[in-house]
Amino acid sequence: MTFAQLLAALEDSADNTVVIPDDWAQGRAGYGGLVVALIYDAMRRMAGAERPVRSLAITFVGPAQPGEPLQIESQILRQGKAVSQMLGMAKQNGEVACIVQGSFGAGRNSQVDVAAAPAPAAKAPDDCQQMPYIKDVTPEFLKHFDIRLAFGGMPFSNSQAREHGGWMRFKTDEGELHEAHLLGLVDVWPPAVLPLLKQRAPASSLTWTIEFVQPVPALGNTDWLLYKADIEHARDGYGHTAAMIWREDGALIAISRQTIAVFG
Secondary structure: OOHHHHHHHHHHOOOOEEEOOHHHEEOOEEOHHHHHHHHHHHHHHHHOOOOOEEEEEEEEOOOOOOOOEEEEEEEEEEEOOOEEEEEEEEEEOOEEEEEEEEEEEOOOOOOOOOOOOOOOOOOOHHHOEEOOOOOOOOOHHHHHEEEEEEEOOOOOOOOOOOEEEEEEEEOOOOOOOOHHHHHHHHOOOOOOOHHHOOOOOOEEEEEEEEEEOOOOOOOOOOOOEEEEEEEEEEEOOEEEEEEEEEEOOOOEEEEEEEEEEEOO
């Protein structure tokens, strides 16, 4: 199933459940970006189109197993004149796998208007090294994406760079893209600390916050997006990274932060 088909399967579900297929696995868990996108999409429908998402704060509590029903819940915590504070979560076998707190807000008039800093210079996607899907080596979900490395090194390459990222897009036609698809794309990148390692070691996101620039610029389903993450600090098995995401023409789309647990 494509990313869009999985989102549609949840929307069509009578009991708000969906099963993540094995080809969307990330080790023993379902792909985190997909899990978050499913939760977000349920929150979005409840918030309404007049209040687009401004920010999401995500905590990965435990693995969501592929092949088993995943229950998606959402609720409005408070609804003000312009902003709705919401809570969403994914549960499996009665246990919480992921929690998402979201702020959805309508626009308002303001004297403050500050343009985003320009996107960094990067080689064209065709001139960048592709991050390939290799069965039993890379995560299964990677087969659904086209990823080109423009900043930093490959995972486990003993790189000394503090930056990591490049170009990204879906391999299949996902139809009209919106924020749920962006969640799936942004999380496809391996943690920015992994290239610093000399040998393979596991790592996982503990928390993830992402802010969307509204209105989100129009995105074509085969357009390239540019992702660049910087390591701000890493020690004692935890890394802290900040990232930005741009459209190919340099328009800023989202701002992301992660706290990463690394076991190596």
